[in-house]
Amino acid sequence: MLRLLRPRIAYKKLRRTRQIVNIFVKYGFGTFLDQLHVWEYVNITRRILYRQAEQFPRMTVPERLRLALQELGPLYVKLGQILSTRPDITPQSFIMELQKLQNQVAPVPTETAKSVVETELDKPINIVFKSFDDKPLAAASLSQVHRAVLKTNEVVAVKIQRPGITEIMDADLEILHDLAVLTGRQLEKFGVTDAVRLVDELSRNIRKELDFRLEANNMQRFGDNFRDDAYVHVPKVYHELCSERLLVMEYIDGIGVSETEKLVAGQYDIPLIARHCADVLLASTLEHGFYHADPHPGNVMVMPGNVVCLLDFGLIGYASMRQREKLASLIYEMWRQDEKRFAKSLLNVVQTTGPVDEEALERDVGYMIQEYAYLPVTELQLGSFLNMLRKLLITHNLSFPTQLIWLLKVLATGEDIVRRLGTDFNMVEYAKQNGEQLLRQRLSPIRQVRDLSSTFLDFWELIRDLPYQAKNIFYQLSEGQLKIEFEHIGLEPMRKSLEKASNRLALAVIVAALLVGSSMVVVSEIPPIIAGMPIISLIGYIVAGFMAIWLLISVLRKPGG
CATH class of the missing domain: 1.10.287 (Helix Hairpins)
Structure with a gap:
């Protein structure tokens, strides 16, 4: 049985764990699993890990990993998709391959989908809808979408969660967490420093996507942020018809942002669309701090009037004002070509994973800036710059916080969308202008007074609470209740x-x-x-x-x- 005493793994769980191991062995990852000592935890012979894997001629390691995740099911497809958005921990060759992961699956039968709708609405479907299309518009691993018409003649898209998907996800997440706990020490040898944290982050994101009420609230808030912007549209949400497993929203009849030929044929203004895409992504990240965390081309539509419409708000990112200002400062110092200030700004936004040689960091930052400083504006690419920055951070025992990684990923995705439109619009230069504007706002007199008053209040609370905190420490010391914890490393x-x-x-x-x-x-x-x-x-x-x-x-x- 799986070598876990707390909690004890049930037989069904053990069987699924062995199935996962067998699939990875099938695609040639047996040696890697052996190095993680998986055979100890699943109680299998090591020979199984070295049995002849199926032959995949001319397939690279990233390609085999993609196929393995695809076969493992919806959770692992999501895991691969999330890893493809994490350039801080995923090599570029793997990112490019994992971006191809598709979660398209066969739709659930129409009667089953209608049964879910009626259960969530607690009334017959014909009471709410004038018509309901049997064939779904799209079917994915977590949900599927049907076109319908309300009694008010409003055309809507009905997003229905697949029956039983929550239980399937919960079971696989529990197994993944157990394996992360058990193999954490071995994974550190491969540069994965906190496997449990990564799995917990995946678990939080998956559970958010499984609650459609959160997605409805995200759409409402995002729409409120851009209420006065005519170039952005967010589908209307019918909150009275939404639940944890059901989302009813306005049906969008538009053209995908990546369908350039259709846009040209429809006489859309391509350069203006590129600017609108950049505006909505930069405004949501640097101005509002509430942004769509997965704005890939499939989630961006173009409506008449060159209006940009975002879809699928299951994954949302947040950034505090301080985080946004630090990022803006980083972008600004980069294009000022000041390696010392850039290195200082970088240290303000990153996390340390070990000792840092600031002098060596400043030197390497200088090399990186010089490499990009003399490139023509049209050749500057945010994605390649972030990839180089990722390698620099790893070399110097540094890493970006998770929220900042999501934010940078959104900007890089926006640049990719703009590039696919085939215009000469430069996302990097536009981001620099937005960063400068944010920094000017920080230096405004009103903002300075507000920050000063906030700092004074924090300092006053510290002074006020200091006697109480000191008294509490001395009391615990006198009563023998003061405890010091030691962490033993290397005894596992x-x-x-x-x-x-x-x-x-x-x-x-x-x-x-x-x-x-x-x-x-x-x-x-x-x-x-x-x-x-x-x-x-x-x-x-x-x-x-x-x-x-x-x-x-x-x-x-x-x-x-």
Whole structure:
């Protein structure tokens, strides 16, 4: 069984875990799993990890990983999609491949979909809708969307959560968390420093996407932020018809932003659309701090009048004013070509994962700035710059906070959308202008007075609470309640070895006790007796024999046994 004592893994969970291992082995990742010591936790022989993988001619490691995640199901497709948005932990070759992951699946039967709608509305479907299309507009791993018409003749899109998907996701998330806990130490050797945190982040994002009420609220707030902007449209939400598993919103009849030929044929203004896309992404990130965290081309539509419409608000990012100002300062210092100020701004926004040599960081920042400083504006690409910055951070034991990573990813995605439109609009230069504007706002007299008053209040609260905090510390010290926690690092292998040895010793004692007890029963000749031997003794010898064989096999098949 899976080597977890708290909590104990059920058989069904163990079976799914082994299925996951087998799929990864099938695609040639057995050696990697062996290095993670997976065989210890799933109680399988190491030979399974080295069995002949299926042949995938001319396939790279990223391609095989994509196929494995695709076969594992919706959670792992989501995991791959999220990893493709994390340039801080995912190499560029893997990002490009994982971006191809598709979660298109066969739709649930129409009657099942209608049953979900009626259950959530608590009334027959024909009471609410004048018509409801049987064929879905789209079907994904988590939900599917149907076109419908309300009794008021308003055309709507009805997003329905797939039945049972929550239970499936919860079970796989629990397994993924257990594996992250068990293999965390080994994953650190491959540069994954906090696997449990990454899985917990995935879990939070998945659960947010599974609650359609949150998505409805996100759409309402995003729409309120752009209420006065004629170039942005957010679908209307019918809150009275929404629930955790049902979302009813305005149906958008537009053209995908990546369908350039259709836009040209419809005589749309392509350069203006590019500017509108940049405006909505930069305004939501740098001005409002509430932004669409997954604005890939499939989620961006163009409506008549060159209006940009965003769809699918299941994943939303937040950025505080301080985070936005730090990012704006970073962008501004980059284009001022001031490596010292840029390095200082960089240290203000990143997290440290180890010792940092600031002098070496400033030197490498200077090299990076010089590489980009003399490129023509049309050749400046935010995505490639962020990839180079990611490598620089890893080299100097630094990493971006999660929220800042999402924000940078949105800007890079916006640049990709603009590039696909085939215009000479430069996202980098436009971002610089927006950054300068944000910094000017920070230096305004009104803002300075507000910040100063806020700082004074924080300082006053600190002074006011200081006597109480000091008194509390001295009281705990005098009562012997002050505790200091120590974290022992590097003792995990020893703990596992001791646990393994104690388990085998206990089993050996049980085998010996069975043999001695059975022998005493033989001497006592306690009936019933078969072939001159008591049945109780015979059963004891058989059980002891099986246990001894099992103990011998476990010793021989495990290294160091």
